[in-house]
Amino acid sequence: MPTTITDDRDAELRALMMMASHDMKSPLATVSAHVQMLREDYADELGDEFRRDLAAIERALRRMSQLTQDLLDYARADHTLDRSPVELREIIGEVITDHVAEPDEALVTLTGTWPVVTGDAGLLRHVLDNLIGNAVKYTPAGVAPQIEIEAWALPDGGIRVEVADHGIGVPAEDRQKIFDAFHRCANTGGRLGTGLGLAICRRIIERHGGTIGVEENIGGGSRFWFDLPSGAGADHTPPTPFAHQKLFR
Template identity: 60%
Template sequence: MSDVRLQTAAESPIADGSGPPPLRLLAGVGITLFGLAAMSPRSPVPHVVGGEVVAATAVALLTAALAYRWAMRRLAIERRLRRRESELRGFMTMASHDLRSPLAAATAHLEMLRQDYAGALGDQGSQDLRTVERALHRINRLVEDLLQHATADQSALNLRPVPLNEMVADVTAERLAPAGGSRVTAGGPLPTVLADPKLLRHVIDNLIGNAVKYTPAGCRAEVEVTAEACSGGTVRIVVADRGIGIPVADRPKVFDAFHRSANSGGYPGTGLGLAICRRIIERHGGQIGVDENPGGGSRFWFTLPQLPR
C-alpha cells in the first residue's frame, strides 16, 4: 500500500476544532476521500468506486465545508455589527436628549443678555453675540439630526393618505421668502400617496431645503417637483434643481451618514439629512436615489406606494 497517510478530521487545518461539528465532519470526510483517491491501484477502494469519483466527491464535500464556515463567520460578523449599531443608536439618542437642556439654557441666556445689555454691548459685542447664536444654532441642528437619524426607523409608521400637492405647498411656503425670487413649482398634478405624514414631510422639507440651500450665491433657486406612476402600484417623486450638483464620485455615498460632497464645503450641514431620508423611504418600502439634472443641478427621486383610486 502507498505511504500516503490519511489525514483525519482532527488533524485537518480546516477542521481545527474551532468550527461547529458539521464543518469538522464535512472537512474530515473530504480529506479522507482525497487520501483514498491517492492510494495505490492495489487498494480495494478504486476497484469499487473510481478514483475520479472519489476525488470529485471530496472536492464537493470540502467546498461545502468551506461555504458553511464562511456563512457562519458572516453571520457572526453581522450579529456583531447589528449589536454595535444598536449601541451607537442608543448613545446618539441619549446624547441628543441630554444636550437639549443645556443648549436651550444657553440660547435663553444669550437672548436675555441681548435684551438686558443691548446698549452697553456696542457693535463688536453685538457681532460676537450673533456669532455665538449661529454656533448654538448649528449645534442644535446637529443634535436634532442625530436624534432623527437614531430613531428614523424605530417608531411605528402612521400610514394614511397624504396629498403631495398640499404638502409641497406647505413646505414651500415655510422655506421660501415671498420676496426672495426663488421658486418651487409642481410640474403637473401630484398624487396622493400612502405614507406617514410626519416622516414624509421631513423628506420633502429636506430635499426642497437642500435644493434652495445649494444654489450658487447670487442665483435664484429653481426647483421643480414632479411625479410619475410606476409598475407595482408605486409612484416616483422627483425633486429637480439647478444647484451646484453632486460630483459623480460622491453619488454612491451621498446617502451615507455624515458624508458631504466634495463641492459642499462652503455650505452649512451635518451630513445626516439625506441619510435620514433614506431610512424613512426604506421604511415605507421605497427607494431613493439621485441623478444628474441635464443642464445643471441634481434630480433627487424616491418611490412610495400610491393610494389606490
C-alpha cells in the same frame, strides 16, 4: 430572520442617540436665550468685539442645535412606521411655504399625477422637507431658486417623486456617497449642515421599501428622486393631476 448582536448594538446606539439629543435640547435652549439677553442688554455698550464674539457663539449654537435635531431624527427614522393615507401634494405645498417666505423669492413648478400614498406622513414629510430645503439652500447667493417637483406612476404600480433644482449640483464623485451619514460635498461652500439629512432620507425611504438617488440635472443643478413601491404606493383615492402648476411666482 433572528436578531444579531450587530442589530442589538445598532438599536442600543440609536436609543442612546435619541436620549442624548433629546436631553441636549433644553440646555441649548437655555444658552441661546441667555446669549440673546446679552445681545439685547449689552451689545451696544460693549462694542464691535463683543458683538463679534456673540455672533460666533450664536453660529456654534445653531450648528449644535442642528446636529442635535439631526441625531434625533436619525434615531427616530427606525421607529415603527405609523402608516396612513398621505397626500404628498398637500405636504409639498406646506413645505414650500415653510422654505420660501415670499412668492417672488423662488420659481417652483409642480407637475405630474399625485396619488394618495400609504406611509408614515411625518417621515415622508421629513424627506420632502429635506430635499426641497436643500434645493433652496444650495442655490447660489443672489439667484432665485428654480425648483421642479414631479411625480408619476411606475410600471410596477409604485410611484416616483423627483425634486430638481438649478443649484450648485452634486459632483459626480460624491453621488454614491452623498447618502452616507456625515458625508458632505466639497462644494458646499461653508453652508451650515451636519451631513445627516440625506442619510435620514435614505433610511426613511428604505423603511418604506423604496429607493432614493441623485442625478445631474440637465442645464445644471441636481435631480433627487425617490421611489415608493406599490405596497406603499397608490391608495384607492383617485389621483389628482397637476399640469405645470406654478406654486410660486
